[in-house]
Amino acid sequence: MVAWLSSGLLLGWSLGANDAANVFGTAVASRMVRFATAARFCAVFVVLGGLVNGPAAMETLGALGQIETLPGAFATAVAPAVIIAAMVRLGIPVSTSQAVVGALIGYRLMMVGSLDTATWRLLWTIILTWAACPVLAATVAFCTYKLTALIFRSLPMPLFALDRWLRFGLIAAGCYGAWALGGNNLANVVGVYARLDLFAPVQFGPWTLSQSRMLATLGGLAIALGAATYSYRVMLTVGRDLMRLDAFSAFIAVFAEAVAVDFFAHSWKIGTFVLPAIPVSITQALIGAVLGIGFARGLHTMKMPVLGLIALGWVLTPLLAALLTAGILPLVLRLG
Amino acid sequence: MTFGPPEWDRALRNFLKDLFGAKQRQIEADLDEYLANLDAIALDMREAIRAYLAKEEGEFLSAFERINKIENRLDTLRRAIEEHIYGHRLLPDTRDDILALLEGLDKIPNRMQAITREMLLQRLRIPPNLHQSVTDLTDRGTRIVQVLTQTSRAFLNKPHLVRQSVQQLSQLEHEGDLVEHQALKLIFGDGSLELAEKLQLNHFFDRLGSICDMAEDRGDEIMIWALKRLL
Numbered sequence: 001m002v003a004w005l006s007s008g009l010l011l012g013w014s015l016g017a018n019d020a021a022n023v024f025g026t027a028v029a030s031r032m033v034r035f036a037t038a039a040r041f042c043a044v045f046v047v048l049g050g051l052v053n054g055p056a057a058m059e060t061l062g063a064l065g066q067i068e069t070l071p072g073a074f075a076t077a078v079a080p081a082v083i084i085a086a087m088v089r090l091g092i093p094v095s096t097s098q099a100v101v102g103a104l105i106g107y108r109l110m111m112v113g114s115l116d117t118a119t120w121r122l123l124w125t126i127i128l129t130w131a132a133c134p135v136l137a138a139t140v141a142f143c144t145y146k147l148t149a150l151i152f153r154s155l156p157m158p159l160f161a162l163d164r165w166l167r168f169g170l171i172a173a174g175c176y177g178a179w180a181l182g183g184n185n186l187a188n189v190v191g192v193y194a195r196l197d198l199f200a201p202v203q204f205g206p207w208t209l210s211q212s213r214m215l216a217t218l219g220g221l222a223i224a225l226g227a228a229t230y231s232y233r234v235m236l237t238v239g240r241d242l243m244r245l246d247a248f249s250a251f252i253a254v255f256a257e258a259v260a261v262d263f264f265a266h267s268w269k270i271g272t273f274v275l276p277a278i279p280v281s282i283t284q285a286l287i288g289a290v291l292g293i294g295f296a297r298g299l300h301t302m303k304m305p306v307l308g309l310i311a312l313g314w315v316l317t318p319l320l321a322a323l324l325t326a327g328i329l330p331l332v333l334r335l336g
Numbered sequence: 337m338t339f340g341p342p343e344w345d346r347a348l349r350n351f352l353k354d355l356f357g358a359k360q361r362q363i364e365a366d367l368d369e370y371l372a373n374l375d376a377i378a379l380d381m382r383e384a385i386r387a388y389l390a391k392e393e394g395e396f397l398s399a400f401e402r403i404n405k406i407e408n409r410l411d412t413l414r415r416a417i418e419e420h421i422y423g424h425r426l427l428p429d430t431r432d433d434i435l436a437l438l439e440g441l442d443k444i445p446n447r448m449q450a451i452t453r454e455m456l457l458q459r460l461r462i463p464p465n466l467h468q469s470v471t472d473l474t475d476r477g478t479r480i481v482q483v484l485t486q487t488s489r490a491f492l493n494k495p496h497l498v499r500q501s502v503q504q505l506s507q508l509e510h511e512g513d514l515v516e517h518q519a520l521k522l523i524f525g526d527g528s529l530e531l532a533e534k535l536q537l538n539h540f541f542d543r544l545g546s547i548c549d550m551a552e553d554r555g556d557e558i559m560i561w562a563l564k565r566l567l
Contacts, residue, residue, distance in 0.1 A: 030428045158493045160360050162565070163430045247427040 004070040005193070007077035009222040012189035014084060015096045016046065016226020019185065021234040022257065022282045023177030026250035027170050028235040035232050041171070042178045042231075043224030049182025050220030053265045055212040056277035057184055060267075061191030063276075064122055065104035072107060073192040075332040079103045079325040080188075083317060092313045095281030100188040101126055102318025106325030126278050130314075133260050133280040134288025141256035141292030148252065149296075169251040177258040177282075178227075182220050183265035187279045189219035249293050256289035257282060284310070363420045367434070367492065370413045371485045374441060377406040378481035381448040385474045388455055389467050400452050407449045414438050433561045437488060440554045444481060444547060451543050460540060461533065463526065469519035470544070476512040477547040480505060484551045491558045498562040505555035512548035516541050 024038040067073045080099035087094040105123065108115060115123065157165070187194075193215055202209040245253060261282050268275045287310065380402045387395035417438060421431050454460070462470060487501035523529065523537045 032427055156494060156496045159430060159433075159491070159495070159565070160364055163427050164360070166427055246429055 004074045005198075005218070007074045007081060008189050008192060009218065011077050011081045011084075011096065011100075012186075012219050012222025013226035013230070014081060015185055015189060016042075016223035016228075017230035018084075018088070018226075018234055019096070019181055019223075019282050020046075020178070020227035020231035022286045023181060023254055024174045024231075025235040026245060026247075026254070027174055028232070030247070032167060032247075033171060033174075035235070038174065038235070039228040039231070041175050042227040045175045045178035046182035046223045046227065047217065047220035049179035049184075049265075050186035050216045050223070051182075051213060053179075053183030053262075053277075054186035054190075054216035054219065055210075056267055057187035057265060057279050058191045058194045058212055058215065060122070060126075060276040060278055061100065061104060061187045062194030064101065064119065064126070065107050065192060065195075067104075067107060067192055067195055069333070070193075070196060070198075071332045071335065072111070072329070073196060075329045076100075076103045076107045076192045076325055077189075078332075079106070079328060080321045083321045083324060086320075087313060087317060092309055092316065094313050094317050095130075095284060096185060096188045097279035097281050098130065098314065098317045099321040100191065100279065102321030103325040104192070105318070106322030107329065109322070110326040110329045122276070125275065129264055129275070129278045130280060130284070133264060134284045134291070136263060137256045137260035137285040137288035138292030138295070140259045141252050141289040142296045144256055145249075145252045145293050145296035148248075152248075166247045166251055170247060170254065173251050173254040173258060176262070177254050180258040180262035180265060181282055182223065184261045184277075185279055185282065186216055186219045186223070187277075189222060190215040191279070245290070245293075249290075249297075252293055253286060253289040256292060257285040260285045260288070360426070363417055363426075363434075364492075366413050366417045366420070370410060370417065370438070370441075371488055373406050373410050373413070374445060374485050375482055377403055377410070377445045377448055378478045380406065381452060382474050382478045384452045385455075385470060389462065389470060396456075400456060403445075403449055403452055407445045410442065410445050414442055429564075436557065437491070437554075437561075440557060441484070441488065444484075444550055444554075447543065447547055447550065451540075454540070454543070458536065460536065462537070462540075463529070465526075466519060466522060466537070469515055469522065469541075472515045473512060473519065473541065473544050473548075476508055476515060477544060477551075480508040480512065480548050480551040483508060484554055487555050487558050491562050495562040495565050498559055502555040502559045505552050509548040509552035512545055516545040 020039070020042050024033065024042055027033040028035050028038045065076060067076060077100075080096065080103045083099050083102075084094050084096060101123075105115070108119065152162075194212065197211075199211045199214045201211065202214070261280055264278050264280045267277045380399050384396050384399035384403065387393075387399060418435060421434060426434075483501055483504045487498055487505065490497040490501055519541050520538060523534050523541070526534075529537070
């Protein structure tokens, strides 16, 4: 079983290595927090977020893929890992959520031949959510920037006090970001196993640790391991080369990104419509937040080639993940 | 009470110390002492020049001695602050602004020390009709340094008050320019002075007046940093 779970855990490790930069990149790159400290905070909050909020989005991906066998789950997790590695090598921004959803669709098409109405509806909801996430992050960033700037302007603070507040804010926002990442993106790592019967529930006094919580813990640990072992370089790239934000903007960006990602880690009922918990891209949320800050400051400096690359990633990632899953599935099923 | 394994515990304790500013307080205290010494060196330069004009050699030498000591102490403080800033975790913006502030301010005591040393070594002869100009320009230099230290303190503690201080710096610099211009007219209009003496005095007034120019430049920089902080 460990071998069949390994592809998901590998995906979790790569997710941690890549996405920890979106929550602690600025703080580490500016040498404000030591990498070891940031990695520990990130690890703790990713696991906690995953444990508390992770199962909701896992259910959504479970419903989308309806995977009933371990080899099927293995293939659906290994394909996104390969596609992500290839896209990163090509320098195209990539979303783990999009890769995993693409792989799940590939699995369904290969196994069933078509998608039923409910799956189509869920797929469209997911796609619209992906579009809404950066918009939500931008809106939160815009409003928070304006409001916080107003507070700082009306209550001028000594330089060192401001420094302390901003440092605290950046670290708190980073922890919240790690919590949101764990809660939302954990489904990408272990969602493919959600419908399988792998572990019997364990009783801890009055608490029962269900299979989904156990999977959440495992996935959270995989993400935490990726953050702790391999995210330093990505943090430097994100915090120093891609987004040289001042501390105040970095705090707003990470906070807004975390709010947006955390929002989609929960399911919401609006009238009769139920929006399920949906894994989104934390990178795209961050880009949206940076754009929102740009609007709040009256700067419109987003580079069009960057947006073009993101759009390319949007189309290519799920498509290639679906094709690769469909391609390797017969082979893996035969092995299983 | 410990928090997990020893290295986790140590990391968390260091982090909390950094976060709640225990290490920042030393930097704040050093900065405060630095600015107080900058005020003191300006007053000692004024005293040295007054004694020089009054031909009180003993007074001049003891003021010169104090200037050297203070300049030395300022260098030590600057290095200590820079070391602290690099050693501890301040935000990059704060770090850069404080380092730039110190590097900029540090040129002023160096210039004051150089002016008084040149007076001592060159045995500069200042004609009596220029005494008032020297006194006026020295007063402007002393006053402008005091306003500059106020501006620096405002930047550190009450950034919204920086603009007001910077306006005062500009006014004092303008007054210094007028005094210097008037003095140069007197120097080059005086037929009894040799060309070498005229050039020597020109150089002296130029150096003395440069204190006001430097202070105004520093004020302009501080103004930009403060505006940046006020978002």
